[in-house]
Amino acid sequence: MVKPGDGYKDIPIGGLILDAGNAKEYKTGGWRTKKPILDKEKCINCHLCWAFCPDISILSEDGVVSDQIDYDHCKGCGICANECPVNAIEMVKE
């Protein structure tokens, strides 16, 4: 894995990335201006937010949508809040 500060002799040529499946290493949470907050009281567990999230940041465990959102990768796009049929997700300013 290439590390910040590596010299030209230590990195793959041509910008090749030799380690597959590395998107999770790149934290995009810092791009966010508003964060989604999921209200489990209102949530009907329809999974639309989970299906629409472009960053796989809505988590589901054992068939239940979790209110523990992956804020390391959520960019705050708000698609989840827009798709939620019962307005269980609120976008809150960071």
Place this chain on the structure above:
Amino acid sequence: MILEGGNKVSSKVALTGNEALAQAMRQINPDVVAAYPITPQTAMVQTFSQFVADGEVDTEYVTVESEHSAMSATVGASAAGSRAMTATAANGLALMWEILYIASGTRLPIVMPVVNRALSGPINIHCDHSDAMGARDSGWIQLYAENAQEAYDNAIQAIRISEHKDVLLPTMVNLDGFITSHAVESLEILADEDVKEFVGEYQPENYLLNADNPIAIGPLDLQDFYFEHKMQQAVAMGDAKQVILDIAKEYKELTAREYGFFESYKLDDAEVAIVALNSTAGTAKAAVNNLREAGVKAGLLKIRVYRPFPAEEIADALKDIKAVAVLDRAESFSTNGGPVFADIRSVLYDIKANVEVVDYIYGLGGRDIKVEEIESIFNDLQEIIKTGQVENRITHFGVRQ
């Protein structure tokens, strides 16, 4: 149809430059060729596509709608892990520009014949070097050829040079439009088996279609790593010099034909010399011969490898010459001479050589240069030695006033 059914033994044949390069491509048998026809390269890819249609090669031929697409498809094929080639000329090369840098920056060993032709406008289809000279800084290795034989030999060696693990850079195999591409010359075509053995199987280390080792090619590369990747390219270009010599040595064992960075023609004891590329070198040799008969110590340095630029070696070859004329078949519009002139004068400055260097921009848009005209340039050089004065540092040779 030429050499139908393949070439069993090395043969002396009469071919145009385009046909010779099509034969080289047939013998290399690339996995993928994506090319678009453009004068004066058309006959090359047309002849090659006939080989594809006749089943004489295993190549997947991609018919594309433009040169931008030709180079893009070639880049994709090469990144996928195949040996990929294309060919172009002039405005076709210009249309490839964006992707030329992606090919070299992604370190894809693509080999591409370029049939040198003037860039429009005004529209012109004839020989000069403005196409390739414009791409001289694109990170491609550039080889130049005096005739069809050299272009054929360069194409076969280029595969090995580009694919060498210390290099992994694309190569342009240049030849003069019409003068070399369309004139019929006698040349030796190697036996198919010998070329097959010489170029070998392409075995890339990392490639997209390797399901056992998935990788990403062409990602975003910003302030933190782009510079390091450019440094790698610069190092590879430097390392290419030794590889080019090693492969030339191996090729000589196969063909008895000798190649280096450049050819020194009667240069050892010369007082006046001309530096030229491609077919004009042949004309210059005739001028050198005539002047030698008249007792003039004239010589020629014919550049074969222009990128990487063999700076120390050229400086060493020219250091004892008293006056040098560089023939540039391209106008850079810098108002300070053509591209080859700038490079040659720069290396002589470094070694503090006591030599006058002048530039002759000539032959633009395919205007012929004759033996007696090159003799007149040698006469100008003798005049510079005699008077110690350079009247014109840069001459647009043969242009009407």
